[in-house]
Amino acid sequence: MAKRKAQQDPAVDQPENDKVRSLAPFMEDSTGERMNTNTGLLINDDQNSLKAGERGASLLEDFILREKITHFDHERIPERVVHARGSGAHGVFKLYKPLGEYTRANFLNDTEVETPVFVRFSTVAGSRGSTDLARDVRGFAVKFYTQEGNFDLVGNNMPVFFIQDAIKFPDLVHAVKPEPDNEIPQAASAHDTFWDFISVMPESAHMIMWLMSDRAIPRSYRMMEGFGVHTFRLVNAAGVSHFVKFHWKPLLGVHSVAWDEAQNISGKDPDFHRRDLWDAIESGSFPEWELGLQIVPEEDEFKFDFDLLDPTKIIPEELVPVQRIGKMTLNRNPENFFAETEQSAFHLGHVVPGIDFTNDPLLQGRLFSYTDTQLIRLGGPNFQEIPINRPIVPVHNNQRDGYMRQTINRGKVSYGPNALGDGFPIQSKVSEGGFASYPERIDARKVRARSKSFLDHFSQAKLFFNSQSDPEKDHIVDALSFELGKVQSGEVRQRMLGILSMIDSGLATQVAFKLRLPVPEDPELPMNRSIPADADPADYDPEVKEPSIASSAALSMANQPKDSIETRKIAFLAADGVDGTALQTVKSALENAGAVVEVISTRQNYLLSEANEQILVNHSLLTAASVLYDAVYVPGGTNSVAEIAADADGVHFLNEAFKHCKAIAADAGATQVIEATNFAKKVPDSFDDETVLMEGIVISEDPAQLSEWFIKAIAQHRFWDREKPRKVPA
Numbered sequence: 001m002a003k004r005k006a007q008q009d010p011a012v013d014q015p016e017n018d019k020v021r022s023l024a025p026f027m028e029d030s031t032g033e034r035m036n037t038n039t040g041l042l043i044n045d046d047q048n049s050l051k052a053g054e055r056g057a058s059l060l061e062d063f064i065l066r067e068k069i070t071h072f073d074h075e076r077i078p079e080r081v082v083h084a085r086g087s088g089a090h091g092v093f094k095l096y097k098p099l100g101e102y103t104r105a106n107f108l109n110d111t112e113v114e115t116p117v118f119v120r121f122s123t124v125a126g127s128r129g130s131t132d133l134a135r136d137v138r139g140f141a142v143k144f145y146t147q148e149g150n151f152d153l154v155g156n157n158m159p160v161f162f163i164q165d166a167i168k169f170p171d172l173v174h175a176v177k178p179e180p181d182n183e184i185p186q187a188a189s190a191h192d193t194f195w196d197f198i199s200v201m202p203e204s205a206h207m208i209m210w211l212m213s214d215r216a217i218p219r220s221y222r223m224m225e226g227f228g229v230h231t232f233r234l235v236n237a238a239g240v241s242h243f244v245k246f247h248w249k250p251l252l253g254v255h256s257v258a259w260d261e262a263q264n265i266s267g268k269d270p271d272f273h274r275r276d277l278w279d280a281i282e283s284g285s286f287p288e289w290e291l292g293l294q295i296v297p298e299e300d301e302f303k304f305d306f307d308l309l310d311p312t313k314i315i316p317e318e319l320v321p322v323q324r325i326g327k328m329t330l331n332r333n334p335e336n337f338f339a340e341t342e343q344s345a346f347h348l349g350h351v352v353p354g355i356d357f358t359n360d361p362l363l364q365g366r367l368f369s370y371t372d373t374q375l376i377r378l379g380g381p382n383f384q385e386i387p388i389n390r391p392i393v394p395v396h397n398n399q400r401d402g403y404m405r406q407t408i409n410r411g412k413v414s415y416g417p418n419a420l421g422d423g424f425p426i427q428s429k430v431s432e433g434g435f436a437s438y439p440e441r442i443d444a445r446k447v448r449a450r451s452k453s454f455l456d457h458f459s460q461a462k463l464f465f466n467s468q469s470d471p472e473k474d475h476i477v478d479a480l481s482f483e484l485g486k487v488q489s490g491e492v493r494q495r496m497l498g499i500l501s502m503i504d505s506g507l508a509t510q511v512a513f514k515l516r517l518p519v520p521e522d523p524e525l526p527m528n529r530s531i532p533a534d535a536d537p538a539d540y541d542p543e544v545k546e547p548s549i550a551s552s553a554a555l556s557m558a559n560q561p562k563d564s565i566e567t568r569k570i571a572f573l574a575a576d577g578v579d580g581t582a583l584q585t586v587k588s589a590l591e592n593a594g595a596v597v598e599v600i601s602t603r604q605n606y607l608l609s610e611a612n613e614q615i616l617v618n619h620s621l622l623t624a625a626s627v628l629y630d631a632v633y634v635p636g637g638t639n640s641v642a643e644i645a646a647d648a649d650g651v652h653f654l655n656e657a658f659k660h661c662k663a664i665a666a667d668a669g670a671t672q673v674i675e676a677t678n679f680a681k682k683v684p685d686s687f688d689d690e691t692v693l694m695e696g697i698v699i700s701e702d703p704a705q706l707s708e709w710f711i712k713a714i715a716q717h718r719f720w721d722r723e724k725p726r727k728v729p730a
């Protein structure tokens with residue numbers, strides 16, 4: 001008989017060890033169980049409907065058929081209106097040092113506590129089934145299940161945003177989503193409506209630099225930074241407030257793929273980031289990020305040459321360093337994608353005592369939007385009772401009823417104040433952990449307007465561009481040339497060139513060269529069409545000024561640590577007759593350094609080494625592609641080398657890895673394969689002092705020496721200088 005597992009309510013019955021948030025009480029596992037209906041009736045046949053005779057019509061009476069099909073018919077819920085495509089994981093957050101000076105938040109004061117977290121990474125524009133590798137912002141939403149309730153840090157992998165006021169969000173999203181007449185293109189910003197909007201919205205200039213940079217095509221969710229974007233407040237027990245910006249710094253470094261590669265991955269494995277996160281956690285390589293804070297005292301609010309409330313601005317790390325205050329480790333995959341990842345509901349209004357908001361107008365509008373959208377997405381006001389959303393602390397208030405209410409509240413009293421219920425549930429004083437909003441003084445007139453301190457749209461766009469390495473700048477030029485190259489409207493292209501010229505004349509010139517268009521000599525200003533009807537347009541003229549610092553090292557991915565090959569995926573191209581000793585030597589060296597090695601051959605299953613040993617094959621050249629790996633190695637062995645060199649897919653694999661600037665290694669005995677490529681027609685005959693053929697290409701007679709050089713090369717991630725010959729001189 002199928003048993004129904006007890007559905008404990010964590011609000012009543014807490015997991016024994018609340019350091020590890022467990023969804024176990026809510027789980028069903030059918031292993032060893034018999035099938036029954038939703039009312040508990042054992043079923044003798046759920047494969048044949050009830051009919052009038054074997055060939056007869058189905059009978060309406062068939063409640064088993066009706067229940068099964070009805071449930072199926074209602075399986076889908078609306079996808080998120082933005083950030084529909086995403087992946088989640090569970091983990092923990094551990095604090096390094098107490099922050100009592102700044103905040104009374106319990107989880108930021110107790111270094112002994114491991115706070116459970118659930119994280120969802122996402123793209124923004126594409127729908128639920130779209131590719132992971134779209135050029136897009138990545139969502140980075142973290143739910144901390146603290147002893148004082150849930151705190152959600154709902155950020156992105158870019159520290160600024162397109163718009164300064166939430167009222168423009170529907171316009172931004174309508175512009176970037178597929179165009180409404182034909183719903184084209186999916187998960188792409190390279191189309192007219194997006195760039196039309198951007199071309200008349202100069203406040204987006206800074207964000208556009210980030211979006212056109214390689215940050216928009218991360219190698220992995222595990223290798224990207226996260227940012228809370230807005231300026232928030234930390235409030236300590238004495239009620240003293242500091243401004244704060246939140247950062248997540250990945251311990252694996254910040255890495256991206258090439259744009260051509262991203263487009264190829266979208267075809268070869270559209271689940272690339274989802275799979276990468278899942279596989280890393282399954283294999284025990286738990287991704288980690290440090291939480292960083294930039295803290296600004298209240299009295300320094302007006303010390304900067306930008307407004308702290310303007311979400312199109314960063315605080316350069318040179319002005320306010322990021323203090324690393326704790327570490328998040330993702331260590332558990334969800335059991336069920338829909339129940340956990342899809343039903344998770346994040347909201348930056350979910351705060352705990354000691355964390356509060358500022359008047360950033362983008363932040364203020366978000367405070368409304370998330371619950372509002374979740375009410376329809378999750379079907380009513382009880383979505384906080386869904387296991388993934390429940391706090392680990394019991395919930396006591398007078399909210400009742402509504403669709404799908406799960407909690408069975410006891411007693412007659414569901415109002416306050418009350419006397420019949422002895423006044424319970426009672427409110428808590430601040431000294432008892434009660435939340436009280438920071439009593440910021442506001443003395444103002446009601447206006448629909450924008451502060452003049454929000455009109456500097458270009459200084460930080462310049463700062464970002466100036467801070468990039470040469471290859472990164474080239475990639476921004478290429479991305480803009482691609483995106484604007486897909487735009488049909490000549491006017492939109494011209495306006496965009498005008499905006500680019502306000503950021504950097506070299507940038508505008510290079511993009512204009514590729515589009516074969518002139519850079520406007522005097523770009524039309526104001527370009528901002530979002531000014532109030534009654535306002536004087538001059539009051540909204542963008543302020544064109546230089547950044548206060550020339551460049552910021554933290555903005556360039558080139559300056560990020562490149563000292564590890566942990567979790568990088570390395571392809572070994574081999575066939576029957578491979579030098580098994582060399583293969584195993586290099587494999588062990590890479591695996592000892594933390595990399596994941598996969599053997600790719602002309603056929604599936606296994607290959608035979610020259611010593612006739614069976615070697616497991618992970619993929620054939622049909623099911624693998626170079627874009628799914630970080631580096632390639634070709635071991636020696638006469639027959640293996642000849643077979644790979646003669647296989648067009650094998651040679652293409654190497655050519656493509658070279659094009660995407662990846663590390664490539666080959667045994668001295670495998671030069672025939674390298675010479676079959678189009679990047680190294682002649683390999684030196686002697687390798688005594690020539691272990692490195694060119695940057696990132698390692699050839700050696702000695703597998704141990706090769707491994708050492710190869711590991712260093714892989715850690716560099718990419719050798720972007722290889723792209724130089726393909727570039728148009730500025």
Ligand code: HEM
Pocket residue numbers: 079080081082083086120121122138139140141154155156160161165166167169170228229230311344345346362365366369370373374377
């Ligand atoms: C700094 C700017 C913003 C950031 C960093 C941001 C971040 C995010 C993230 C990470 C998600 C996905 C959450 C998840 O994984 O479930 C999300 C969803 C969403 N965002 Fe934002 N967002 C921003 C601006 C806005 C604004 C201005 C609005 C509206 C006024 C908005 C409305 C939404 C909505 C409606 C969703 C879908 C939520 C759901 O269905 O659960 N966002 N946002």
